[in-house]
Amino acid sequence: MRTNTEITQLLDEAQQHNLCATSTDNNQRRKFARRVACGELITPHPRMYVRPEFWENLNPTQRKRAVVQTLAILHPNVVFAAESAMCMFDVEQPYDIHPENEITVASTSHSGTHVIAKSGTIRHTVCMRNLPTVTIEGVVVTSFARTLFDCARLLPFELALPMADAAARKNFDVSLITQFPVSSVDEANKVARVVSGTDARSENGGESRARAVMENGGFMRPHLQYTFPNPNNPDFPLRVDFIWMLSDGTIIVAEYDGMAKYGATWTEVNTHVSKQYERDEYLKRCGVTTIVHFNFDDVIHPERLYQKLEAAGVPRIR
Template sequence: MTHHPEILRADPWAGRHLESRALLRQAQAGRLVRISHGRYVDAESWNAMDGLERHRLRTLAVASTAATDNVFSHHAAAALWRIPLLGDWPDRVDVTGPVRSGGRSSEQIRRHPSAAIPAEQIGTTDGVRLTSPARTVVDLARVLPFPEAVVAIDAACRIGRAAPKALLAEVRDLSCAARGRRGGRRAADAAAFATDQSESVWESVSRVTIRRLGFPDPVLQQEFRWDDRTSYRTDFWWPEYGVVGEFDGLVKYGSGEGDEARSALVREKIREDRLRTLSSGFVRWTASDVRDPLRLARLLGAAGLPRPTRRLAYANDFSG
């Protein structure tokens, strides 16, 4: 669990707002960062955070002063549930509620009018009321581009060391129920394509790109047995063509020049050599290749996948 820095709160009842002015001066000097009205954090800690953790802290700051009947949603709920996303995190915090409850969007809150949210689609974490993980990613899928929507759903449903935050069947049910609303069909399409087997954001984006390029859909997390004691699991596998695909996030190799980093490189080299002997083709790519779909198409084709007959007919809309 990531440790958050203390949120410093300006006291509006301090004599002549002396405390508020002191915090403002520190922010002007670059020692603090203002993350919402009257809420500040240490600048060094803030600069060390990624986008998800920054938005999570911003949401907690807004929640500390917002009305208690607010239900935080969309990006705010994703940050609180720690669901990673592909695109940039917004500056404003999302809140969803019935139109009759009143209230408007503001400098720090982006309000989404909605019918009353069913109780089963509301959860609580960090003392904050928010949409459930399944409802959160369906809401996001209604407004995000298709690749980012798939990333959100995959991440929420991911089966890994920890239990998934949402069940894929639940997400698909909610997305189908939203078909009559704005963006509902987009959400249903993303949910239909999503999987609980993708292990990272860029594996999800890779899978979207592979589909859009016209290549066959791969099998995910295929296990290959080398001997009685050793087996390897691959990111992507095309059994009909005997091709193994691996997204290279580079993190698994370690960092620096120490023995641990060198050992990781050696282990990965042995793993790749063995997988090459167990397959007819092997291809590895990085995020920069996914951002350039034509380059990824060349890599996949060179590994032995049939080249698509249709031209690349979509814009490269991947951000992050």
């Protein structure tokens, strides 16, 4: 399609600021729409336009942030809430909480869900009598405590806990989220579960999510980041991600193997596997009975993780 300098400039400016291009001019919208029709552009949200290659290089959190920041320009009085607010905070968060076709906003008068028929976009409205807000990069969002509270009561435990752990790692007092009113016993229980389960020792979102999945499966809570002496470098003891020390003397270790640990080449993978074998053998000499290795695929398919933990002898307490 013939180059249009006006449209190109709008796209370039938006992309430079990690935003979506948009316009209130009907003529420009028609030009955008023609480029969408021929595949040059995509529309991640109604009346927003981006180049496909730009969008593909953003992760789900960055995509949600781009949409939210663009909406804030179009609707400066809107207050974003829950996951739509969380994307603006510098806190590790699961990508799963950011479906591209959903936005959550806050209101002091009503709550509900509205589906835009033409695009299928879902707009959730969360009602709160008091509306604590902060402004981040020009976007008005609920305060971090309120945002985490809404995520804790609205999202599954395995998605909320990683954000609570991440907040605790930044020295945020997660118990502050209990100050907000709940609308049901179920909500109260979900919030309390996140608060009681939070542990700043969890090093990343994958470990946090794994711990939540273990708890969902009824397994005994593990100790985190337990250290063993390192004979090769005494100043840097060996830490294991999860450990269970049972009353009969059995010691079970579980290690979360994120793909970053393995490297990008076969040489790096082989080096990692060799080091892992040496490490496992040393842990066994330290008295560890069984070592379980699992990855993110096991976490998002819980039965796989459950089978590994059961085979290792991790007790189920419920």
